[in-house]
Amino acid sequence: MDGWRKSSSAPSNDVFLDKVIEESKLAEALLIQTGIYPSARIPLKKIDLALVDEAVDYYFRTQENTAAICEHYSITCIFIFAPTLLVQSRLDTRDRLIVQEDLKYFPLDQEITSRGYALLKKGRDGNHLLDPSGLFEGTPDTYFDVYHYTKIGNALLGKYIHDAVTQNARGRR
Numbered sequence: 001m002d003g004w005r006k007s008s009s010a011p012s013n014d015v016f017l018d019k020v021i022e023e024s025k026l027a028e029a030l031l032i033q034t035g036i037y038p039s040a041r042i043p044l045k046k047i048d049l050a051l052v053d054e055a056v057d058y059y060f061r062t063q064e065n066t067a068a069i070c071e072h073y074s075i076t077c078i079f080i081f082a083p084t085l086l087v088q089s090r091l092d093t094r095d096r097l098i099v100q101e102d103l104k105y106f107p108l109d110q111e112i113t114s115r116g117y118a119l120l121k122k123g124r125d126g127n128h129l130l131d132p133s134g135l136f137e138g139t140p141d142t143y144f145d146v147y148h149y150t151k152i153g154n155a156l157l158g159k160y161i162h163d164a165v166t167q168n169a170r171g172r173r
Contacts, residue, residue: 047108049115056119078164080130081120083157085146086113090137102146109146132160 017037020027031037063079070077085091085099086109102109120129135156136142142153149157 045107047112049111052112052115053119056116057124059120060124076168078130078161078168079128080161080164081117081133082147083133083135083149083153084113084117085143086110087117087133088137089134092140094140095143098143098145130160130164132157135160 017031021031021037067077085095086102088095091099099110117133121131123129136153139152139156141150142156144150144153
């Protein structure tokens, strides 16, 4: 080939196509909307929930390993759910808007999170998680987005964790 080689530092076709798509609505419509070029710009329309099941199973295995390490070092582990708006039952107007905004960009979040939390709450072979998921209900302005808390939310969750650690310490005496 007369000494021609593909340079490892040369940009790939993917980088070129991504740039063209970024700059051109026509290219975006022709390549992405038709499905010719797969892109993360278009959210998935469905998910294999078996992947959620696998992620939960992985979490439980990790929890078991962590508990074994804690036991070896005579440490009591406390495992606590992270509350999220996506599985909260009563939402005020602000929280509904936060969820709607998230689902606009990540339409599968609620289905994925609901499935995962249901499996985690169900537990497995003695795995136990403390569940503060109802902790924020009735308290306004606790979420910044569906997964992150405001100062108010952090203060409530911090107190919950403090109380769990204190109660656990008293139970060990």
